[in-house]
Structure formats: C-alpha cells, structure tokens
Amino acid sequence: MNLRCTLCNRTYPLDTRRWRCECGGAFDVAGLPGFDPATVDSSAPGLWRYRATLPLPENATPVTLGEVTTPLVEAELDGLRFHCKVEYLSPTGSFKDRGTAVLVSVLRALGVQKVVEDSSGNAGASLAAYTARAGIACTVFVPAHASPAKQAQIAAFGAQLVRVPGPRENAARAVQEAAAEGAYYASHYYNPLGLAGLRTIAYELWEQLGRRVPDNVVLPAGHGTLLLGIYRGFRDLKQAGLITRLPRLFAVQAQPCAPLHAAFIQGNAEPIIVEEGATVAEGVRIARPLRGQEILAAVRETGGQVLAVPDEETLAGRDALARRGLYVEPTSAVAIAALAHLRPVIGADEITVVPLTGSGFKSPLHQPRFQEVVRDFVRQHGLLHTPETHALDLVSEVGEVAKEVLKSTDYGQRPFAPTPELADELGDALYALAALADSCGVDLEQSLEGVLHKYAARLESTGHAGSD
C-alpha cells in the first residue's frame, strides 16, 4: 500500500510526512484491500470487524475507545419511512471516529508524535480524543464561530485549541502554515487513511439490512468525506459481487454555503466557488470541497441529487427528529430537512438510510447568548429606550469603570489592585452596551466576529492590530 496523487498519479510511501502531492493534488490510498465477507472478524467490535479492509500495518495494535456497530433505528416523518444510522453513538459523538480510529492507529504505528488539524469541531474533538489515547500531541485549529461545546470537548481531551477568527477557510490556512513547520497534518479531508475507515459504514449497513443494499442514502455533505466513504464502501461490495447496484446518494448542503449544489444544478463537473455564508449547519460550512469532482461524479453515477436546504428547515428537521427521541446537531438535520423535498422521487417501498452524524449535545437546542438574555430582561421590564438614551447610559457606565480603575490604584498612590466593585461596574457597562446594540438592531456577537477577523487581517499585513 502507498499513497497516490488523485491528479498526477505520482506515488509516495505510506509514511510520508507530505499531506498532499507536490502538484497540489490530494492523496488516495493505492492498493487498499477490497471487501471479502470471509475476512470479517465477528469477534472484533465496531469497525474492527473489517480490519482486513483497512490500511493498518499488520503488526499495528488499533487505538480504540470502544467503537461499536452503530444501530439502525427506524423512523417516520410525514408518512415517509426511513432508517437512521445512529453514528452519534460513536465514542466522541460523531461519525468522524471511524476515520480517526484508523488514522491514529496508523500514525502511532509509524511513530508520529505530533499532529495538527483544522476542523469545525467534530473531527477536531475526535482527533483530540484518539491522540490522547495514543499519547500523541495534538493541536486543533477551529473557526472562532465553532460551537462552544465542541471547543470545550477538544480542550478537555488535552489538545491545544487555537481559535481562528473569520471564515472556516482561515483555520485551514492556519493549519497549513503549522504543517509547513514540520507537524504531521492529520487532516480529516486531505488524509486518505481516515477516509478508508469511513467505508465501514457501508459494510455495516449491508450486514444490518440482511445483506442488502439500501435504495437511497441521504446525508449531509461539506467536504463530502462521509459520502465518499459510503460510496467507496458500496463500490467495494459491488466489486466483490455481493450487490448488483449502488444506492442513490443524495448529498445535502446548507443553502448559505452550497458549492456542490450550485455545480449540480448547473451541470458542472467541478464545485462552483461560493461565498462562505454563515449557517446553523456548521459542519457543512465548506466553500471549497476538496474532492468535489469525485463527489459530484458519485452522486450522478448513482442517480442521486445534491440538495440545499435553508436553515429554518434544518432547525425544524432537527426538532421533528428530537420529537421522535433522536437528538442530533443541526448539521445532521440538513438530511432530515431534505426528505420532504425527496418525497416525489422516493418510492413507498424503498429502503432509505439517513446517517445521524453528530450528537445534539455538541450543539444544544438553545444556548442563550448574553445579548439575548439582556434583550429578554429589557423587554420584560419595559426598559427599552431610544438609542440616544442607551448611548448616554453606556458612557456613564464606562465612566464608572474608569473611576473604579482609578480607585484600584488609590488615584495613582499604589500599584493596581482591583476593587471588589470593578467587576460589577464592568457588568453594568456590558449590560448598557447590549441594550444599546439591541435598540439599534445590531447583533453584537456577529459584529465581534467581524472585528476579530479585521484585526487578524491587519496583523497579517501590517504587524499591528490598530488602524493608522
């Protein structure tokens, strides 16, 4: 087995420290074993049943956190029956563990000691957990807008968490710079070792459905690793003569960031470059899918579609699924939202599978932000005034803060030691700022994200954050 460039076919050894070809192309694993039912190890848990298909050196001991065969649970929505593949029951709460378990097992066997990764959250949390298990140092670059619960999960595993302001792509640029300095880039989308592990979802489905292929698989797609893993897994089964056709693959994106959908409806072979719009489906907020051409080809080959759903439908889909006892994060729910649009093309007797990719615990139903808390309080007590009044209130509260800072040095007589009242005065100022923003119709957290992005860009070009 070795790594082969998907653009120019040049090959590299499995233990290369390069994360992509010299030509810029992404790698695939060449010489990967296919699927042979005779090699399934029924005594091994989870994806390790299919170890014979994985790019693991023969003497390597798997790095495991107790992976399981994820259950297939039936559900029904507006008369449409489907099977949920409950991937969020994986060790860190998302399907990413299948890829990470394989990748980190290989890296430990190769003696890698330090890895870097960029992620909107789930892949980073997964890598942080498995590297902690393997004793490998890990740094994860996340967009600053990533769910706080995911960031906390990454940090809890002991990984170094680097929050990168601005769009998701800034985190990708930051990790590539870190990789250029010598760390192993354990990318969940560039690195093909993890991708090989995702094929096991297809093998499991085939076994769970009584050695049958489903008619349809409806799934979220950002970089499309889940789709490609499932596509390649079913292709293995077909090549082994175990199934005669592939399932139709329906890739679902979020409308604010849908490069694959744009390409699909325009008949393009390559993704169309789009602006990276903010969406509740943070896991598929990807403006440039790495293996976009292969994703589009797989969808077309199987007779599927690429869809894009608005955030309102995604949130409604998540709620509808939760009412059926299944709690997913919004990214997973884009596929649920898409089901309503697929009703005309899915037959009543067809087998449809929706992988539930990430746990709802990773992105709780409602996390009130401080501006919302202030807004509710202000409305409830009739404290909303004109912007002018709130602006004056803010200035007077900032004055109080300055006064407490002065008192903290006894008006310059001693070194700074904060007074007990300083925290209260800062709280008053924050309240006044939030009330002012609300009276002006401004979303403070959105403004803050934009400002941090601006400072970061300025630091990069001029070396300091202030304006001239």
Ligand SMILES: [Zn+2]
């Ligand atoms: Zn190449």
